[in-house]
Amino acid sequence: MKIFTNNPALKLLIIIILGIIIGNNYDVNDAILLYIIILAVIISFIFVLFKKIFPAYLILGLTIGFCISAQLNQLSFNTPNKIIPTSSALLEGRIVKTLKKTSYSYRCIVEGKVDHKALPLIKNTNVILNIKGLNKNPIELFAGNDIACPVKIRLPHKAVLPTEINEEQYAASIDVQWIADASAKKISIIRRHNDINFYRELVVSEIERKIDLLFSEKNFGIILALLTGDQTRVPQTLRRDFSLTGTTHVLSVSGLHVGVIAAVLFILLGFVRMKWLKLVFFTILVSAFVVMTGMQPPAIRAGIMAVIALLINTTQRRVSAINVIALSIILVIIFSPNLIYSMGFQMSAAAMLGIAFLYHPFRKALLNLIKLDNKVSNYIISSIAITFSASIIVSPIVAYYFKVFSIISPIANIFIIPLYSIAMIFALMAVGLSYISTWLGLAYASSTDFLIALSVWLNKFLLKIPLSSLEGNITILFSVLISIGLIYALLSNSRKQLLFRLGISVCVCYMSLALYNGTTDKREIKIYPRENYVAAFVPISENKTFILLSDRKPAQYPSRDYSMERLLLENPDSLVIGYTGNVGINITDKLKYRRSIQHFPVSLDLQIKIEKVLNIETHLP
Structure with a gap:
């Protein structure tokens, strides 16, 4: 195709992406990866000697993609699909970046080593460290500080609730393997380094x-x-x-x-x-x-x-x-x-590629639709073409991550x-x-x-x-349909064709959404496992939901679950909340002053009845 002939970098990017996809299915060590690179260079050199440029180009591109995939595999943990609770460890390392700083807390990325009693010493690892209690124990923390402290550490979690981010993906995007919490009074500053991160924070x-x-x-x-x-x-x-x-x-x-x-x-x-x-x-x-x-x-x-x-x-x-x-x-x-x-990088790259590929066809279609030719109209049409070109490609990504379609x-x-x-x-x-x-x-x-x-x-x-x-979840389907429909319509060659394609796109979108709504049961029971408790959402009627918050184990001072609080605050239904322990009491106390709810403790007798109705073999936690 002409587009690939005129844009060799685009062709190389596609080959590299193909190499990443292939390499994602294989887990190779550094020695094998080195052999693959040497072999690829030799074969490519032979093809170049015989003036076979494209095969050499293809092999080198696939090899680059395979190497990138190998690095990505090293960044990821193959953790079981379970909630792994926090555990105690010792952290020693250097603060390389400040993420958030307030009068009472400090969040940063620490590069160093983790000494966990259940694991061998883990070196050269990155940790998101949340330090709390700075209002009671004020200490000056900057990038470049070498610190040591006992921490409560865990692996990044997958997103369970619609209102929380996917920690696994976020951590991978910034090359972080652990998330830890520490108290300010237990932080020891070993030494201070005036490196580039320190001077950046001064600026x-x-x-x-x-x-x-x-x-x-x-x-x-x-x-x-x-x-x-x-x-x-x-x-x-x-x-x-x-x-x-x-x-x-x-x-x-x-x-x-x-x-x-x-x-x-x-x-x-x-x-x-x-x-x-x-x-x-x-x-x-x-x-x-x-x-x-x-x-x-x-x-x-x-x-x-x-x-x-x-x-x-x-x-x-x-x-x-x-x-x-x-x-x-x-x-x-x-x-x-x-x-x-990184979703930021994904959206940024998608927006620029969308503008590069679609701006000129979209502008031509809009000029065919709006028969005006002056500086003001041309500026408006060009602006609309740019925003449509970027939005059409980016909106499905936004809908996937944030469940929002604008x-x-x-x-x-x-x-x-x-x-x-x-x-x-x-x-x-x-x-x-x-x-x-x-x-x-x-x-x-x-x-x-x-x-x-x-x-x-x-x-x-x-x-x-x-x-x-x-x-909501429907925004993913809606954004994809709208994007495909607009691309189909705005690549028209005439005004009549544009109007016809717009009509077809609207009909297809409407029928697809009607079919989706007809096959989706919105009133289903949902179970959300959390670290300290389990939440069950049980629809009672069309606009009323019963929520059972069942503690996994006794917790005298449970930490707040902001994502669950936000989910309950945004729920449009009338809520009836039952709780079995302190975690549920804590969540209910935070909610009852911010919205109208009914709440009550679930007695042991009622728990037994729920177990029988749901046919649960083990006791509720």
Whole structure:
């Protein structure tokens, strides 16, 4: 095909993906992998000698994919599909990244060794460490600190509830193998190192101080996320509102923000006449921004893509956007294979490939549909084509992870993306100029606050539109059908064909959803196993559900289950909750002040009756 002939990087990316899929079915050690690489290089060299380029290309691509797959297999644990409780261990290592910091807790990634009494000493492993009690035992913790402490450690869990993230996938995406909890009073700081992570946190702390000084309190979390990549201060309600309109990517450092920074840097470096010197400065500054914002996967992809684009411009070669995107993806997955598991990287790569493949056909279809030819209409049509190209590919991924499908997303992105792009530039100028003049900084900060307030108002207005978004498991099917239908319609060659295909797509979507709803029983009993208890959701009537919270073992001070609390708060049914122990009491106490529920302790006699009705051979836990 012509598209593969003109885009060798795309062809290589597809071959590498095929190699990853093949390698995923085999578990090989380092020695065998080395033999495979040597053999592949020899065979490829022989093919090149006989001028058989494609077979050599194919073998090398498959070998690269096989090597990436081998690295991915080393990152994953083959754990049984059971809930493995926490256990005691000793952790010693270096803090390499701060994930979240508050006055009472500190979450970070520690690289070091785990000494578990039931396992041999585990070296060179990464752990997400949650340190609590800093308000009672204040200690200064930074990236670069070597620490030692006793911990309660466990493997990452799979997602059980609809309201919780898949810890396994998240941990794999950041190359983490364990999750641990520790008390602040038991942390020992062995030594402090002033490495790149330490200096990054110093810069971030200074930026945070400036943001606190210049911007309004309600926008503090958003500005911090835009400039440093720290999303922990963004209010959960705001993040949810933006996710329902498909614009949540503007609240974090994504490929969009790196693109804006790259464009600004390119303009600012216009005075540098030597092209190669400009490339060097550009690469250093873009890399510094990516590092400062926490090396977010979309930012890494966008940074590599920006540098490749300028390199091509410097060498004055004509290369398609598809080639640039494919090459940037290849470089990312070769040097950081774990980012394949990152949903941020997946969505970023999918959005860029969608724009590269679909923008021009979509723009042509929209021009056929809307017979206008002026600057305003062309800008609007181009904006719609870009947002549709990205949203169509990304929406099934979003629906898979978040069970949300935003119908209003293309329209929302047209308005909100420009507002946040300008707000980000103004925020950077406010922080930078504040070192020259506080009044100049405050002037740009006020403009930034206005733009963010306008975007939040606009987002809430769009949410009021009926059927602006859908939630639940059905969104996966709906998003796939809508995406296929829109691609089918917008690849039309004429206005009549476009309208006909739109009609066909609507009919197919409607019939498929009707069939899905007719074969799905929404009122089924659901069992959710948790570490300390089991939750059973039993429908009583159309709008009423009985929930049994049964403790696995006595727990005097059970930890909170925020995911379960959120699931119960969002449940639209009238809830009747029965509990057998302290875990259930704890969950009920947190709920009864936030929503109307009926609750009661389940007596031993009632537990026995439930066992008989459900034909349970062993006693309820």
